[in-house]
Amino acid sequence: MTLFIKLLLAHLIGDFVLQPNSWVLHKESHKIKSKYLYLHIVLHLVVTMVLLWDLSYWPIALIIITSHYIIDLAKLYTTKYFSYKNIPFFIDQLLHVLVLYACAYYGDLWEHTLSLSERIAWPLVAGVVFVSFPAAIIMGKLLERMSDQIELDHESLPNAGKYIGIIERLFVLLFIILGKWEAIGLLITAKSVFRFNDLKEKNNRKLTEYILIGTLLSFGIAIVTGLIYVYL
Template sequence: MMLFIKLLLAHLIGDFLLQPNRWVIHKEANKIASKYLYLHILLHFVVTMVLLWDFDYWKLALIIAISHYFIDLGKLYSNSLFRNKAIPFFIDQLLHIIVLYACAYYGNLIGQTMFLMALIDWHLVTAIVFVSFPSAIIMGKLLEGMSNKIELDHKSLPNAGKYIGIIERLFVLLFIILGRWEAIGLLITAKSVFRFNDLKESNNRKLTEYILIGTLLSFGIAMITGIIYTNS
């Protein structure tokens, strides 16, 4: 585990702390011809070796550096294929972590993976998945008749309400698992404060009732899920 942690730390330092934004821009513009691409890879190799502090690991560091080069190169040339630039970023990071994991446990990769799989709390995973997008869809269906009667605010960010609801339900689920019910009250209060000005300015009773029902429904779903999980 310590080897993987050190490799991950080296990756975080090399990819985020020691990579200026101008390097990223230069790489995106020049791709394989960018000098900063090769400097970035060299930096990863050096940081990995420094953190491992054992010359016997030079082959491991070299494999990581070379794989990093090809993964980054693939990202640079595939960026234009995605409208949402966050997608290639997260794919890139996932591939890097997979390589680090494989290098750290290359001697017992299958055994370690099976061990980690056995540690997964599938009840918790199911609860987390449920309060995210499935709950958002369920709420959308339940509130569909009401939402058709509400004038849309075109100043709002696309799907902002859906993602706010998902985040708040995840927080509620976390607080219930930790046994901190009072934090749920603080969360409701904070949301009410942020919503107060919007509702005051709109002076729309239907919108106020819609938001109130949606909020109570969202918190209720998360609380019921949390109670079921903690008693499972």
């Protein structure tokens, strides 16, 4: 575990802390000809070896920087094929972490992966998944007739309400699992404070009632899910 943590820390430092945005833009423009691509790889090698502080790990470091170069290069040339430019970024980071994991546990990779899978709390995973997008879809269906009577706010961010609901339900589920019911009250209070000014300015009773019903329904779904996980 210590080896993997060190490799992951080296990756985070090299990819985020010590890589200026100007390097990223230069790599996107010049791709394989960018000098910063190679400087970035060398920097990764230096940081990795410093954190490992053991020359016997040089084969692992060599594998990491070689794969890092190939993955980064692939991302630079394939990003144009994606409608959402953030998708290649997350794929890139996932591949990097998988390489680090494979290097850290190369001796018993299969056995270690199996042991990790056996320790996964699948009821918790199911609860987390449920309170995210499935719950958002269920709420959309339940509130569909009400939402048709509400004038849309074109100044709002697209799908902002859906993502706010998902995040708040995840927090509520976490608080219930930890037994921190008072934190749920603070979360409701904080949301009410942020919503108060908007509702006051619009003076729209239907919108106020719609938001109140949606909030109570969202918290209710998360609370019931949390109780089912804790007690059953």
